[in-house]
Amino acid sequence: MSEDSPRLVTVERTGTGRFTATNARGGTIDFGTGDGTAFxxxxxxxxxxxxxxxxxxxxxxxxxxxxxxxxxxxxxxxxxxxxxxxxxxxxxxxxxxxxxxxxxxxxxxxxxxxxxxxxxxxxxxxxxxxxxxxxxxxxxxxxxxx
The missing domain is CATH 3.30.300.20 (K homology (KH) domain)
Incomplete structure (x- = not known):
């Protein structure tokens, strides 16, 4: 990936106050709104x-x-x-x-x-x-x- 290339992350809702971010390479990270231990x-x-x-x-x-x-x-x-x-x-x-x-x-x-x-x-x-x-x-x- 070039240093000047665009970066992209897609965020999808997976439940109430829960989301998953996916990068262009297919990596994912789950996060939330503060309930539980998720970031x-x-x-x-x-x-x-x-x-x-x-x-x-x-x-x-x-x-x-x-x-x-x-x-x-x-x-x-x-x-x-x-x-x-x-x-x-x-x-x-x-x-x-x-x-x-x-x-x-x-x-x-x-x-x-x-x-x-x-x-x-x-x-x-x-x-x-x-x-x-x-x-x-x-x-x-x-x-x-x-």
Whole structure:
């Protein structure tokens, strides 16, 4: 898939408050509105932010050493104000440990730079959020019946 190619996910309702997202390669993920243990859309957004930058950092540091621990925690506050529902105070915190030795030392050295480059340039998810990309919403003709 080209870096400039369109991305597509289809979301289908599978029950009350339950949905399945399917990507163009056939992968699926179930989510819901907060009943039970299924991820909510907001939690999926947080996971996308963390997952995107984690993947970038893993590639950069993994060239030097396999981490012995690698956790990314993403958090934010959901608010409802004059602007509507949204997240504020988004944070991404890395906790990564590498083994002793030359490779681990090199991975530790480049970790802060890898995190910064992902945030500032590479991570499509957080870059899109920070750019404030507009979202167009429509209802396809013929879908409203009754």
């Amino acid at each position: 909510t859309p907001v939690e999926l957004l947080l996971a996308a932010i963390g997952g995107c930058t984690a993947a970038d950092v893993d590639v950069a540091t993994g060239r030097h050493a396999e981490p012995v621990a690698f956790t990314v925690t993403v958090s934010g506050n959901k608010v409802n104000d004059e602007g509507g529902n949204r997240l504020t105070d988004l944070t991404v915190a890395f906790s990564v440990a590498f083994p002793q030795g030359t490779g681990g030392d090199r991975a530790r050295t480049i970790l802060p730079r890898a995190v910064a480059v992902s945030h500032d340039r590479l991570c499509t998810v957080s870059r899109t959020i920070e750019a404030g990309t507009p979202v167009a919403v429509s209802v396809e003709a013929g879908t409203v019946t009754g």
